[in-house]
Amino acid sequence: MMKSTQVVKALSALAQPTRLAIYRLLVASGAQGLAAGQIAEKLKVSPATMSFHFKTLSHAELIERRQDGRFIYYAANFKVMNGMVDYLTENCCGGHAEICNIPSKKC
Amino acid sequence: MMKSTQVVKALSALAQPTRLAIYRLLVASGAQGLAAGQIAEKLKVSPATMSFHFKTLSHAELIERRQDGRFIYYAANFKVMNGMVDYLTENCCGGHAEICNIPSKKC
DNA sequence: CTGACATTTTAATAATTGTTTAACAATGGA
DNA sequence: TCCATTGTTAAACAATTATTAAAATGTCAG
Numbered sequence: 001m002m003k004s005t006q007v008v009k010a011l012s013a014l015a016q017p018t019r020l021a022i023y024r025l026l027v028a029s030g031a032q033g034l035a036a037g038q039i040a041e042k043l044k045v046s047p048a049t050m051s052f053h054f055k056t057l058s059h060a061e062l063i064e065r066r067q068d069g070r071f072i073y074y075a076a077n078f079k080v081m082n083g084m085v086d087y088l089t090e091n092c093c094g095g096h097a098e099i100c101n102i103p104s105k106k107c
Numbered sequence: 108m109m110k111s112t113q114v115v116k117a118l119s120a121l122a123q124p125t126r127l128a129i130y131r132l133l134v135a136s137g138a139q140g141l142a143a144g145q146i147a148e149k150l151k152v153s154p155a156t157m158s159f160h161f162k163t164l165s166h167a168e169l170i171e172r173r174q175d176g177r178f179i180y181y182a183a184n185f186k187v188m189n190g191m192v193d194y195l196t197e198n199c200c201g202g203h204a205e206i207c208n209i210p211s212k213k214c
Numbered sequence: 215c216t217g218a219c220a221t222t223t224t225a226a227t228a229a230t231t232g233t234t235t236a237a238c239a240a241t242g243g244a
Numbered sequence: 245t246c247c248a249t250t251g252t253t254a255a256a257c258a259a260t261t262a263t264t265a266a267a268a269t270g271t272c273a274g
Contacts, residue, residue, distance in 0.1 A: 004124060004127065004128070005124075007127065008122055008123065008124055008127055011118050011119075011121045011122035011127070012118075012119075012122035012231095014118045014122075014195070015115055015118035015119035015121075015122045016115065016231090016232080017111060017112075017115055018232090020111065020114060020115055020118070021111070023195070024194075024195065024197065024198075027195065027196060027197070027198065027199050028197070028198035028199070028201070030200070030201060030206075035250085035251095036250075036251060036252095037249095037250065037251075040251095046233085046234080046235095047250080047251060047252080048233080048234075048235080048236095048251090048252075048253085049232075049233060049234080050251085050252095051251065051252050051253075052231095052232075052233080052252095052253095053232090054251095054252090055252090055253095056231095067240095067241095069241070069242075069250095070240080070241045070242065070249065070250050070251085071241095071250070071251090072250075072251065072252095078199075078208035078209055081195060081196075081209070082208075082209060082210060082211070085192055085211055087131075088121070088130070088131065088134065088188060089134065089188075090131065090134070090135070091131075091134065091135040092134050092135070092185075093137070094135070094137060099137075101185035101189075102185055102188070102189060103189060104189070104192055104211035104212065105211065119261095123261090123262080125262090142220085143220075143221060143222095144219095144220060144221080147221095153263085153264080153265095154220080154221060154222080155221090155222075155223085155263080155264075155265080155266095156262075156263060156264080157221085157222095158221065158222050158223080159222090159223095159261095159262075159263080160262090161221095161222090162222085163261095174270095174271095176220095176271070176272070177219065177220055177221085177270080177271050177272060178220070178221090178271095179220075179221065179222095
C-alpha cells in the first residue's frame with residue numbers, strides 16, 4: 001500500500017487544470033508518450049510553465065521522462081495512479097461486495 | 108463524463124493530509140458515516156479546522172452532510188470519486204484491453 | 215427560558231503555489 | 245565551429261490555502 005504522503009503528492013500534482021490535461025493526454029498516448037513541445041502546443045501553454053508542471057508530475061512519479069535526440073518525451077506511469085485509487089478505496093465496503101459502491105473494485 | 112473543473116476540485120479537496128484521512132475514514136464507515144466530533148477526535152484536529160476541511164470536501168461533493176439532533180454526520184459520496192477515476196483513465200489503452208495498464212478498468 | 219454542548223463562521227496571519235520574463239544548457243544540422 | 249532548436253532553471257510577484265483564536269449559531273435537556 002502506498003504511503004499517505006505519496007498519495008497526497010500525487011493528488012496535488014493532478015489537482016491543477018494544466019497538469020490534469022497533461023496527464024490525460026499522456027494516459028491516452030500510451031508507452032510512447034509525447035514530446036514536451038507537442039504537449040505545450042496542444043495545451044497552448046508556454047514552455048517554462050510546462051517545465052514547471054512536468055517537474056511537479058515527475059516528482060509525484062506520475063510521469064516518466066525519456067530523452068530522444070533534442071526531444072524530451074514524457075509518458076504516464078500508471079502505477080502511482082493505480083496505487084492512489086487503491087489507497088482511496090481501502091476498506092470501502094467492509095468486505096461486502098454486494099453493497100460495494102465502487103464499480104472499479106473487486107471487493 | 109464529469110467536467111474538468113469538478114475533477115480538479117475533487118482532486119484538490121483530497122490533496123491534503125487531513126482531508127485525505129477524513130475521506131478514508133468515511134469511505135470505511137459506509138452510508139451511516141461519522142459525526143463531525145468523532146472524526147475530529149480520531150484525527151486530533153481542532154473543530155474549527157475540521158469545519159474548514161468539511162466545507163472543502165462538501166463543496167467538491169465528495170461527502171454529504173446529515174443532521175441528527177445536535178450532531179452532524181458526514182458520509183462519503185462515492186459518485187464523485189468514481190467519476191474522477193473515470194475521467195483520469197479515459198482512453199487509457201486505445202481500446203486494447205490486452206495492454207491495459209489499469210486493473211480497475213474494463214477496457 | 216436557560217445553560218451546556220456540537221459545530222460553524224469570521225478575521226488575521228503564515229505558507230504554498232502558478233505565472234512570467236530572462237537567462238541558461240544541451241543537441242544536432244549546415 | 246556556429247547557430248537554431250528544444251527544453252529547463254532562476255527570480256520576482258500575485259494568488260490561493262491552512263491554521264489559529266474568538267465570536268456566533270443551532271439544538272436539546274432540565
